[in-house]
Amino acid sequence: MLKKTSITAIGLTVAAGAITATSSGAFAAPEPGANTEPVPPKGARAQVQVTPNPVWRGQEVTITGDCGGGTGLKAVLSGYSETTPVLEDVRIVDDNPASFIAKGRLSERVGNGVGPVFVDCGGEAGVTLVVTHA
Template sequence: MIKKVVTAIAGLTLTAGLVGSVSVPAGAQAGAATGTATGDAVQVAAPKPPKGARAVVQVSPNPTAKRGQEVTITGHCGGGTGLKAVIAGIDRERPVLENVRIIRDDPKGFLAKGTLSSRIGNGVGPVFVDCGGEAGVTLLVTHV
């Protein structure tokens, strides 16, 4: 499972480099870009993430402020079968979140809760979700 999540996250990272907007001078040809023109800029529609990396995840509150604070993990599975797992951090021996509980595994809107580890410090760590065929990631910022 971890290998599939890491592979999907690599795809998300590559896709993230493609997402954004492009500025085109007024009167310039935008080529095949589609979007809406506002003044002298063209907003380019974000490409759809690759298959296997279409789940969407949010963590609230983010940034977190206290060790031991409970956080809520929400999102949707982007075509996956339902929330199977939440993995926070990269090192299994020092997880960012502990006591992660899946409350609702609905692929159209999942809900999980977890507690910020008492061993974490200031920093940024990934929160991955496995949605049965689709994966997603977000970053959790900690200020302790």
């Protein structure tokens, strides 16, 4: 299990990458006639999805995505701290960097709202939000 400082560091890295990308215009619409898609900054290129979403307390979810150039799925972190996880019993089923799969269960301690789900892909990170219902 990763320590609280690791969870915080990953969260801050993803947040800093998103802020940098937004302020530098990396997510801005391409120029008319350009054939390129905007690219997130290095270190924040992993993509992650949680299904089903929204999810109910105790329900099992599947976490999928790609590592965006990272070496493979290393960890799935969720919530705002180790004492308030959004997902519990998270296990990596397939760490394939091109299409990883993990499973978990929504914590019984969450209520209605949203919670972050982070992935550490060995050099690349990603984040999504899961909508929770009590």
